[in-house]
Amino acid sequence: MSEIIIGLAAGAAYSLMAVGVVVIYKCTRALSIAQGEIGAFGLFYGLRWHDRGLPIVGWHLSSFETLLAAVVLGALIGIVFERFVMRALVSRPPLDGLIATLGLALFLALAELKLFGTNPAKPGHPVGSGRVTILGATLINERLVALALAGITAVGITLFFNRTKFGLAVLATTSDPTVAKILGVPVNQVYRFAWILGGVLSGLAAALLSPVFGSLVPFSQTRFALAALAGAVVGGLDSVEGAILGSLLVGVVESVTSVALDPGWGAVAILALVLSTLLIRPQGLLGTSALV
Amino acid sequence: MPSSEPVTDRIRALVAKRVVAVGAVALAGVVLIVLPFQPLYHVTNTAANIYTGVLAVAITALGLDILVARTGQLSLAHAAFLGIAEISSIGLAGRSVPWPLAIMGAMAITAAVSVAVGLPSLRIRGLQVAIATLAFQLMCEKRIFTSLTLTGSGYQFTRPSFIATDRSVYLFGLACLAVTLVVRRRLAVTKAGRTFLAVRDVERRTPCFGVEAGTSKLLAYAVSGALVGLGGALLALRENGPVTDFQAFGLLPSLQLVAIVVIGGAGSAAGIVLAAFFTSGLPLLLGDKGIGVGIGPLHVFTVHGDTLPLVAAALLVLAVRFQPEGIGGGLVKVHDRLNEVLGLAPPKPDPSPRDVDLIEAAGHAESLRVVPRAMSLTLPVRALLEADGVSVRYGGINALTDISLEVRRGEIVGLIGANGAGKSTFFNAVSGFAPTTGRITYRGVSLLDRPPSRRTSLGIARTFQDMGLVRSETVKENVLLVQNWLARYPGASGILGLGQSLGTEKDLRVRADLALELFGLDHLADERLGDLPYGTMRIAEIAAAVAAGPDLLLLDEATAGLGPEESHALGDRFVALRDELGLTLVIIEHHVPLVARVCDYCYCLESGQLIAEGSPAQVVAQPRVIESFLGRAAAATGGAAS
Numbered sequence: 001m002s003e004i005i006i007g008l009a010a011g012a013a014y015s016l017m018a019v020g021v022v023v024i025y026k027c028t029r030a031l032s033i034a035q036g037e038i039g040a041f042g043l044f045y046g047l048r049w050h051d052r053g054l055p056i057v058g059w060h061l062s063s064f065e066t067l068l069a070a071v072v073l074g075a076l077i078g079i080v081f082e083r084f085v086m087r088a089l090v091s092r093p094p095l096d097g098l099i100a101t102l103g104l105a106l107f108l109a110l111a112e113l114k115l116f117g118t119n120p121a122k123p124g125h126p127v128g129s130g131r132v133t134i135l136g137a138t139l140i141n142e143r144l145v146a147l148a149l150a151g152i153t154a155v156g157i158t159l160f161f162n163r164t165k166f167g168l169a170v171l172a173t174t175s176d177p178t179v180a181k182i183l184g185v186p187v188n189q190v191y192r193f194a195w196i197l198g199g200v201l202s203g204l205a206a207a208l209l210s211p212v213f214g215s216l217v218p219f220s221q222t223r224f225a226l227a228a229l230a231g232a233v234v235g236g237l238d239s240v241e242g243a244i245l246g247s248l249l250v251g252v253v254e255s256v257t258s259v260a261l262d263p264g265w266g267a268v269a270i271l272a273l274v275l276s277t278l279l280i281r282p283q284g285l286l287g288t289s290a291l292v
Numbered sequence: 293m294p295s296s297e298p299v300t301d302r303i304r305a306l307v308a309k310r311v312v313a314v315g316a317v318a319l320a321g322v323v324l325i326v327l328p329f330q331p332l333y334h335v336t337n338t339a340a341n342i343y344t345g346v347l348a349v350a351i352t353a354l355g356l357d358i359l360v361a362r363t364g365q366l367s368l369a370h371a372a373f374l375g376i377a378e379i380s381s382i383g384l385a386g387r388s389v390p391w392p393l394a395i396m397g398a399m400a401i402t403a404a405v406s407v408a409v410g411l412p413s414l415r416i417r418g419l420q421v422a423i424a425t426l427a428f429q430l431m432c433e434k435r436i437f438t439s440l441t442l443t444g445s446g447y448q449f450t451r452p453s454f455i456a457t458d459r460s461v462y463l464f465g466l467a468c469l470a471v472t473l474v475v476r477r478r479l480a481v482t483k484a485g486r487t488f489l490a491v492r493d494v495e496r497r498t499p500c501f502g503v504e505a506g507t508s509k510l511l512a513y514a515v516s517g518a519l520v521g522l523g524g525a526l527l528a529l530r531e532n533g534p535v536t537d538f539q540a541f542g543l544l545p546s547l548q549l550v551a552i553v554v555i556g557g558a559g560s561a562a563g564i565v566l567a568a569f570f571t572s573g574l575p576l577l578l579g580d581k582g583i584g585v586g587i588g589p590l591h592v593f594t595v596h597g598d599t600l601p602l603v604a605a606a607l608l609v610l611a612v613r614f615q616p617e618g619i620g621g622g623l624v625k626v627h628d629r630l631n632e633v634l635g636l637a638p639p640k641p642d643p644s645p646r647d648v649d650l651i652e653a654a655g656h657a658e659s660l661r662v663v664p665r666a667m668s669l670t671l672p673v674r675a676l677l678e679a680d681g682v683s684v685r686y687g688g689i690n691a692l693t694d695i696s697l698e699v700r701r702g703e704i705v706g707l708i709g710a711n712g713a714g715k716s717t718f719f720n721a722v723s724g725f726a727p728t729t730g731r732i733t734y735r736g737v738s739l740l741d742r743p744p745s746r747r748t749s750l751g752i753a754r755t756f757q758d759m760g761l762v763r764s765e766t767v768k769e770n771v772l773l774v775q776n777w778l779a780r781y782p783g784a785s786g787i788l789g790l791g792q793s794l795g796t797e798k799d800l801r802v803r804a805d806l807a808l809e810l811f812g813l814d815h816l817a818d819e820r821l822g823d824l825p826y827g828t829m830r831i832a833e834i835a836a837a838v839a840a841g842p843d844l845l846l847l848d849e850a851t852a853g854l855g856p857e858e859s860h861a862l863g864d865r866f867v868a869l870r871d872e873l874g875l876t877l878v879i880i881e882h883h884v885p886l887v888a889r890v891c892d893y894c895y896c897l898e899s900g901q902l903i904a905e906g907s908p909a910q911v912v913a914q915p916r917v918i919e920s921f922l923g924r925a926a927a928a929t930g931g932a933a934s
Binding site: 031033084085088089092093094095096098099100102103104105106107109110111114219222223226229230232233237263264265266267268270271274275278279282283284 | 360364366368411412414415416418419420421422423424426427428429430431433434435438439543544547548550551554598599601602605606608609612613616
């Protein structure tokens with residue numbers, strides 16, 4: 001039972017990245033595999049400023065402020081990358097977008113290695129170092145916050161897409177960017193929104209996932225992003241609810257097999273889940289048939 | 293065939309083509325053959341090992357490129373494949389399997405793994421397949437490369453005596469690279485390569501060429517995996533002992549392999565080899581020493597080895613954004629520019645079809661009709677194609693309702709009707725691209741019982757309203773693609789040049805030339821299809837369909853986009869195809885005068901229903917037809933409004 005709770009908590013953190021993946025995919029038709037590294041890069045800076053203080057000002061960030069730094073820097077990376085790279089790729093084959101985000105992940109990870117070295121950074125506890133025991137599973141605060149945030153994101157984004165005018169613009173852009181543009185829908189704002197949201201969620205995920213493991217090394221978040229991508233594919237790439245459901249499923253499957261066998265089998269289970277989903281129901285659990 | 297081009301122009305064109313190839317290959321050759329044997333390096337075994345590593349990475353990247361450039365699939369697990377290849381060759385050699393067999397075994401194992409990972413591509417066309425490969429990569433890192441039993445750490449083996457030194461392993465690696473390049477070349481000129489491109493660009497239409505898209509994709513994964521297997525065997529030889537460090541097979545190298553392919557330029561072997569050297573050789577060769585940029589006091593900065601991967605990652609993003617063709621594409625651009633400056637650029641051929649004497653040309657092209665056909669399909673019949681109560685439903689929409697019609701042998705049958713009447717849907721029902729009920733028989737054979745990819749061999753060819761060919765390929769390659777059902781050798785044996793493949797390919801090229809001559813396109817055979825004017829592309833598509841040796845040709849709006857004179861000439865070609873080559877044609881046509889001129893019989897559809905049939909004059913005179921085309925008011929005045 002406790003491994004299911006732990007799996008759900010891990011899945012909730014994955015789902016933050018997975019929602020970013022799905023929103024970016026829905027809005028721009030690009031599959032981003034940089035959703036781990038964007039936030040990690042921000043968090044690396046946050047942690048450095050925590051240790052050494054902000055440059056010039058010399059103000060040391062608190063643990064909570066490192067989370068904010070990850071979120072803000074994540075959003076900034078999203079804005080810049082969207083404006084100067086991804087926007088030009090919208091009309092190109094979808095593979096180009098995937099490769100560009102792959103380049104970003106690679107670049108950020110190697111830049112971290114260059115800037116911060118191979119010694120792991122020690123993330124603090126941005127939301128206090130408390131622990132809670134639920135049904136035999138001991139969860140640190142970050143896990144609980146991740147669970148709560150996953151729920152809030154699910155409800156928030158669904159409401160946002162369905163109830164606001166901007167949500168309608170997103171829908172229009174998704175179905176046909178050219179027509180949407182002609183009708184006066186601000187498609188560029190939609191693209192920017194998607195990448196800002198992706199960056200913010202990536203920063204949150206990095207700040208909430210890394211304390212669980214007590215260390216942050218270049219590329220470690222990309223590995224979590226793989227679980228998130230698996231979750232998004234299992235749930236359906238064009239469904240926010242699907243991304244959350246899929247990520248929770250991935251988290252639970254990974255946790256249960258890791259405990260029952262050994263951690264290596266967790267990765268085998270994720271692969272089996274992805275392959276069987278794609279072979280049996282290629283559009284994913286809640287995805288639309290437009291994906292096939 | 294006599295050519296009107298002056299000989300000098302043709303020589304110039306030949307030189308122009310060669311220079312770019314020679315330039316790129318020379319550059320790659322310097323990196324791989326001249327540099328390693330410079331006094332600076334050749335004494336140390338380390339340098340030889342670094343270069344061998346470059347070769348292994350280059351071979352792996354060239355294998356990945358087959359997937360990316362030819363089938364449009366992306367694998368993010370090629371580094372894991374490389375690891376599997378190395379441990380399987382060590383495992384086999386360590387169990388005292390002779391080296392040549394161990395290498396082949398590693399290639400077979402890696403090919404099988406690659407195919408298994410590629411399975412989702414059968415069910416889904418999207419980017420999700422790449423995510424499945426990513427999950428596989430992660431699984432290998434966490435489960436396979438961490439297991440002492442699976443990685444065969446206990447096996448002892450020694451290099452075979454003929455490649456005992458590091459240097460000779462490098463030379464052996466060069467031979468492996470040569471094999472890889474030959475395989476890629478064979479792929480490009482045989483059936484397999486063409487079908488890969490078709491699957492990439494027009495997947496849903498490949499059954500028309502007798503291609504099973506799924507088999508093609510899996511073959512691409514297999515070839516790609518086999519090449520990676522070769523790279524892994526090379527690494528095993530270099531290592532000369534159990535693998536100790538699995539970092540080279542991690543996620544980072546997997547992504548770097550994609551970077552190598554993109555920076556090098558998908559499809560460009562020389563570019564990929566150079567990029568492999570830049571990302572996996574140079575950083576190690578430079579090491580911590582670094583290399584100074586600038587001379588003496590003008591020293592600008594020092595590039596250290598460990599900066600290069602970061603530079604490569606930045607280059608990857610920049611390449612996708614600004615130079616999607618990579619180094620290879622860049623070389624071509626430089627070369628084209630050079631030719632322009634030197635005045636060597638070959639003159640552009642006239643992009644419209646030449647005038648041909650139809651009767652004479654058709655006489656030459658008679659051998660196009662010689663295709664293997666089952667005995668029962670060669671017997672004369674009255675009606676070639678019979679549709680009986682054919683309906684097509686998409687969800688709640690009736691695209692075709694209870695259509696019954698027949699196409700008699702040796703006729704040109706017109707299919708007219710307003711947009712959305714169901715004309716193309718009828719063709720799709722015949723080709724097997726629409727969910728069809730009812731009965732369609734061709735020469736008495738029920739079509740609906742046959743998979744779409746088998747229908748071409750019965751003798752049915754078709755064109756599409758919006759061009760169903762590969763625009764990035766030459767006209768001739770496209771004709772060869774459409775003839776694919778005639779290439780009756782297994783794709784894999786074509787790559788190896790075995791069995792009938794060489795002879796068959798030769799014959800197909802002759803057929804392709806004949807078909808192009810028949811349509812006056814012979815001077816455009818080597819032009820990229822997508823570079824030609826729309827009208828010429830349409831005619832090239834018809835030429836390709838005729839080259840497939842059909843008895844029944846279905847042409848969907850062949851004259852769309854053609855001028856009045858061109859349309860008229862095309863009408864003459866239809867008649868010549870029937871009279872001289874004995875083909876039966878069904879044409880979907882909006883231009884009623886053309887229908888009246890060439891058709892023997894005509895059917896009119898409206899909203900999925902057959903509303904009139906008869907000779908063109910009879911059909912066009914019917915009030916219902918006039919109403920359908922011109923509206924109710926026009927029908928009342930007997931079409932006078934037109």
